[in-house]
Amino acid sequence: FYFYSAPPSFKEEMLRGKRVIVTGASSGIGEQMAYHLARMETHLLLTARTEAKLQKVVEQCLELGAASARYISGSMEDPSFPEVVVREAENTWGGLDMLILNHIGHSTFNYFDGNVGHIRKLLETNFLSYVAMTTSALPMLKESEGSIVVVSSLAGKVGSPFAASYSATKFALDGFFSSLRHEFIMDKVNVSITLCILGYINTESAVRAISHVIRDKPAPKEECALEIVKAGFLRQRELHYPPWVVGTAVLLRDIAPEFLDSSIRSSYRVENLKRT
């Protein structure tokens, strides 16, 4: 646990006054990150598609102590939207300290049905929009020597059944951002990249999608969100959460891949899956 969690030197005051964008902030882990950041008195720009939900999250953030909180609604399936969000931050704050990329488009948990069009759309939302936001935000992040936080998944490190399209988009994030991290270091760009490798978390949409198929108990979204914020601020290379589950799977992938694959397959209640 010690090796995989953020070191205890983190103090909430360290984030006071920082300017942070959180995507996918209308629900789940993104919403919880917004609440933690609000308590830490940051300036927040939240985004997702559903305006009514974002409005409520912003109100709650202001009550919790955010230095300021606003939202911009839109879909990351629209290739022009990532830049719109970053411009909003630039026009409002004139700079940016942390970019938290967390949103995902809808996917089902089931056998791959051959729908290539769906993968194309999902790549736009789950991967290309992350690249586009990073590209637009980079001048501001270079200026502030800020941080990029990429929320990924165990499905982006280890193949598992019923999540082929989703998993492809998460592997793409690792490839792109791990390569970019090298370039930043070689080019002396002081912008950190934190890749967050998450296991099963108890958000409404995840539980709805898989609780009938997976026996495991999901980890709490509140703690997960706090670990992400801490890891990003501490400029950690990767976060593994929950540390034991993710750490073990990543280790087994390299030393005993066949064993890992067979234990993944045996953890599913396939009989509960309705083929679509």
Ligand SMILES: NC(=O)C1=CN([C@@H]2O[C@H](COP(=O)(O)OP(=O)(O)OC[C@H]3O[C@@H](n4cnc5c(N)ncnc54)[C@H](OP(=O)(O)O)[C@@H]3O)[C@@H](O)[C@H]2O)C=CC1
């Ligand atoms: N929960 C889990 O078990 C795990 C989650 N993760 C990762 O954590 C992150 C958050 O997941 P989680 O909190 O469970 O997800 P949720 O479904 O709770 O939240 C997804 C967020 O993305 C937004 N969103 C959905 N579609 C779009 C779109 N087209 N454009 C812009 N925003 C969109 C949603 O808001 P709206 O619908 O209003 O647009 C919502 O705010 C994801 O990156 C996920 O891959 C990783 C491993 C496990």
Ligand SMILES: C[C@H](CCC(=O)NCC(=O)O)[C@H]1CC[C@H]2[C@@H]3C(=O)C[C@@H]4C[C@H](O)CC[C@]4(C)[C@H]3CC[C@]12C
């Ligand atoms: C199927 C879930 C996505 C639901 C969705 O579309 N939400 C957005 C919306 O409704 O608009 C998947 C989201 C997170 C996945 C889980 C994950 O990433 C961790 C594990 C990785 C492992 O390789 C497979 C099992 C996971 C628990 C995985 C299962 C599918 C998700 C819940």
